[in-house]
Amino acid sequence: MDQDLEALYTRRVLFRDRLWATISAARAVLEEPGVLVVGSEVPNLLELDAAATLIVSQDLDIGVPVDRHAAVKRRLADLREFRPSPDEPSVWTPRSSDLLEINFVGIDPAQDPAEAYVIADDELPLLVFGALSLVTAGAELEIAGTKLRIPRPAGLLLEKLVTDRTGEKGERDLLVALGLLQLMSATDLDELSEAYQRLRPELRHVVRSNLTLLSLLGPRAGLPDPRSRRHEVGALLRHLDSEDEP
Numbered sequence: 001m002d003q004d005l006e007a008l009y010t011r012r013v014l015f016r017d018r019l020w021a022t023i024s025a026a027r028a029v030l031e032e033p034g035v036l037v038v039g040s041e042v043p044n045l046l047e048l049d050a051a052a053t054l055i056v057s058q059d060l061d062i063g064v065p066v067d068r069h070a071a072v073k074r075r076l077a078d079l080r081e082f083r084p085s086p087d088e089p090s091v092w093t094p095r096s097s098d099l100l101e102i103n104f105v106g107i108d109p110a111q112d113p114a115e116a117y118v119i120a121d122d123e124l125p126l127l128v129f130g131a132l133s134l135v136t137a138g139a140e141l142e143i144a145g146t147k148l149r150i151p152r153p154a155g156l157l158l159e160k161l162v163t164d165r166t167g168e169k170g171e172r173d174l175l176v177a178l179g180l181l182q183l184m185s186a187t188d189l190d191e192l193s194e195a196y197q198r199l200r201p202e203l204r205h206v207v208r209s210n211l212t213l214l215s216l217l218g219p220r221a222g223l224p225d226p227r228s229r230r231h232e233v234g235a236l237l238r239h240l241d242s243e244d245e246p
Helices: 003-025 039-046 066-078 130-134 153-161 167-181 186-197 201-216 226-243
Strands: 036-038 059-065 082-084 091-094 101-107 116-119 126-129 137-143 146-151
Touching: 003 039, 003 059, 003 146, 036 039, 036 101, 039 059, 039 146, 039 153, 039 167, 059 066, 066 101, 066 126, 101 130, 126 130, 130 153, 146 153, 153 167, 153 186, 153 201, 167 201, 167 226, 186 226, 201 226
Parallel strands: 036 146, 059 101, 101 126
Antiparallel strands: 036 059, 082 091, 091 101, 116 126, 137 146
16 A cells, blocks of 8 residues: 555544544434434445545534424533534534534524524524425434434435535535435435425526536545546436426
């Protein structure tokens, strides 16, 4: 193994260890009914043995349904290996460098995908992202002794694509979308197509625009190279274009 490959392997193993340790440390919250792991770590957890090869962020996003807000608040005292950030109360920072941050976000199934609102709370304020209304509960996984739920891939991919993406964070989110796409089954893609058709025309336009951006992304240091997956992105874009034809 050459030095570059060895360094990449070591980085991935260390990240996987931190992700698993974070899941274990956040068990009290993750096992609360209704809670979902959302965001950039979902593709990592969907990989074989949760291999965690997609390293685009250093946090674990925890989706809290608005009707479970009070129940999750009651579990915060059990997060002994984290503390709330003084700057961002919805972010809990680890007491050890061996763990990732955890970031709480709100999920409201009734919210318009293009809108957002804030639940103001002294202990657990939440930014409720409208696009997360497209996410529904999927598989239950057991990782590091913790039972957690992840979203159905189609809804999470659509959530990533229905939001205007700009700058570095936008590109990272698109790489997460690519990570999801390459793990999806034919059934997942059919589900994505059906959910896409239920969107308003302007939101469908945003989805196609983001897929176009993804098809043009070049390699960036330290991040997965999207060029080898352009054919999959192009195929999905052509399919969605055909769905919009009169």
